[in-house]
Amino acid sequence: MKSATVIGLGQMGSTLARLLLDSGYRVTVWNRTAAKAEPLVAQGAVLAASALAAVSASRVVVICVHDYAATHDILGADDTVAALTGKVLVQLTTGSPVEARESDAWAVAHGSGYLDGAIQAAPSQMGRPDTPILLSGNEATYREHEALLRVFGGGLSYLGPDPGAAAAIDMATLSYIYGASIGFFHGARIAEAEGFPVDQYGALVAGIGPTFADFLKYEGEVIQSGDFSVGESPLSISVEATERIARAARASGINDEFPSFASDLFKRAAEAGLGGEEIAAIIKVLRVT
Numbered sequence: 001m002k003s004a005t006v007i008g009l010g011q012m013g014s015t016l017a018r019l020l021l022d023s024g025y026r027v028t029v030w031n032r033t034a035a036k037a038e039p040l041v042a043q044g045a046v047l048a049a050s051a052l053a054a055v056s057a058s059r060v061v062v063i064c065v066h067d068y069a070a071t072h073d074i075l076g077a078d079d080t081v082a083a084l085t086g087k088v089l090v091q092l093t094t095g096s097p098v099e100a101r102e103s104d105a106w107a108v109a110h111g112s113g114y115l116d117g118a119i120q121a122a123p124s125q126m127g128r129p130d131t132p133i134l135l136s137g138n139e140a141t142y143r144e145h146e147a148l149l150r151v152f153g154g155g156l157s158y159l160g161p162d163p164g165a166a167a168a169i170d171m172a173t174l175s176y177i178y179g180a181s182i183g184f185f186h187g188a189r190i191a192e193a194e195g196f197p198v199d200q201y202g203a204l205v206a207g208i209g210p211t212f213a214d215f216l217k218y219e220g221e222v223i224q225s226g227d228f229s230v231g232e233s234p235l236s237i238s239v240e241a242t243e244r245i246a247r248a249a250r251a252s253g254i255n256d257e258f259p260s261f262a263s264d265l266f267k268r269a270a271e272a273g274l275g276g277e278e279i280a281a282i283i284k285v286l287r288v289t
Contacts, residue, residue, distance in 0.1 A: 001026045004148060005058040007051065007074060008065035008093070009036040015123040016062060016092070016152055017045055022127075023151045030054035032074075051075060055083045060145060064092040068099040072106070085111035088141060090149070092117045096171070097164030104137060104163035113141040116163045118170030121153065129154035136165035176216075186249075186258045193252045219280040228277040235282060236275035239266040 002025045006017040009031035017040050020027045029037050030048040037047045048054035051074050055061055061084075063071055071093055075081065089107050091100070091114065100116040107114035115137040125131055131153025135142055142149075142158050149156055159165035184205060191201040218232055243266075246259035265285060274281040 002148075003028070003058045004060045004062060005029070005048070005054045007031070007054055007061060007063045008070075009033075009040070010064070010066075011123045012092075012119065012126075013062075013064040014040060015126050016064060018043065019127045019151050020148075021045060025148075025151075026058075028054055028057035052077070052080045052083055055080055055087060059086070060088050060090060060148060062090045062092060066093070068093060068095040068103055071103065081110050088113035088115070088145060090115045090117060090145070092119055094118065094170070095167055097168040100136070100164040100167040101162075113138060114163060115141055115145070115149075116166050117149075118166045119152070120170065120173060126152055131155050132157065134159055134166040134169055136160055136167075137163045182258050186245075186255070189254045190248070190252070193254050219278070222278050222280040223283050228274075228281040230276070230278050233279045234275065235266065235269055235277055235279045238279055238282075239263075239270045239275060242266050 002023075004020050004025050005028040006013055006020065007030050009017065009029060013031070014036065017027050017029050021040070021043050027040070027045045028048050029040050029045045030051055030053070031037055034047065037045065041047050046057070048057060055075070063074070065071055065074065068091075071091065075084065075089075084107065089103075089112050091103055095103075104114045104116065115135055117136075118134040119126070120132040120134065121128075132155040133149065133153045134157050135149065136159040139158070139161055146156065159169060184202075187205070188198045188201060191198050215232065222228060222231065242259055242263040246256050246263045249256035249259055265282060269275070269282045269285045272285060274284060
């Protein structure tokens with residue numbers, strides 16, 4: 001019978017364990033607060049008495065806890081470390097590229113295979129054919145356990161052997177998400193100030209999403225190519241546009257921190273002589289530390 005261990009039973013970890021149970025796996029679970037395992041045990045999971053017992057129960061150990069420090073606290077006891085020999089540790093805890101590489105080195109030094117992953121979905125979105133999950137680490141290990149990983153989501157992206165790649169690209173995509181979200185919320189304040197229904201504004205934003213995604217894909221290609229000749233949108237347009245948004249915010253008495261920040265970046269780009277290049281040329285400003 002297929003088996004796996006899940007350590008960490010927060011909302012995401014519990015979801016991972018449940019998906020494995022639903023797919024016919026024999027699932028062993030462990031959590032510092034044992035009561036969190038009760039619903040899973042009722043569905044057929046086996047509650048391990050300790051982290052050592054959890055690691056010993058299955059060849060594949062999936063861990064999804066608060067941070068990498070918690071991982072090492074849980075797995076760091078001498079007997080637990082010894083039990084890792086011959087296992088495969090799938091780290092689905094959010095962390096940094098440096099932490100991922102250090103964890104890989106630690107796992108390999110103790111005889112364990114290692115994959116680092118970044119889940120880019122909420123618990124309620126797990127297990128779908130398109131659920132996005134980034135993975136990196138040893139390719140043979142990834143290929144061997146790809147079927148298990150697809151239980152968590154069909155939208156797997158293997159990013160190569162560097163164990164830090166998944167964490168790095170997770171941070172990159174989160175940068176986009178947080179930037180876009182703050183912009184969206186500033187837009188909601190504009191809508192409020194103008195008496196426009198915010199739910200209707202949200203629906204309009206959803207409608208332009210696919211077109212904007214195509215635009216960003218193109219800008220990524222521009223940056224990769226190094227050719228910033230104008231193809232879609234000259235940077236100069238955004239200099240005026242972001243300043244107009246910041247100016248309007250101040251005039252309306254709403255918070256102007258976000259548009260002022262954006263306006264400052266584009267002004268710096270224009271002052272650097274980039275106004276006649278594609279908007280992606282702002283990357284040149286961001287490269288300066």
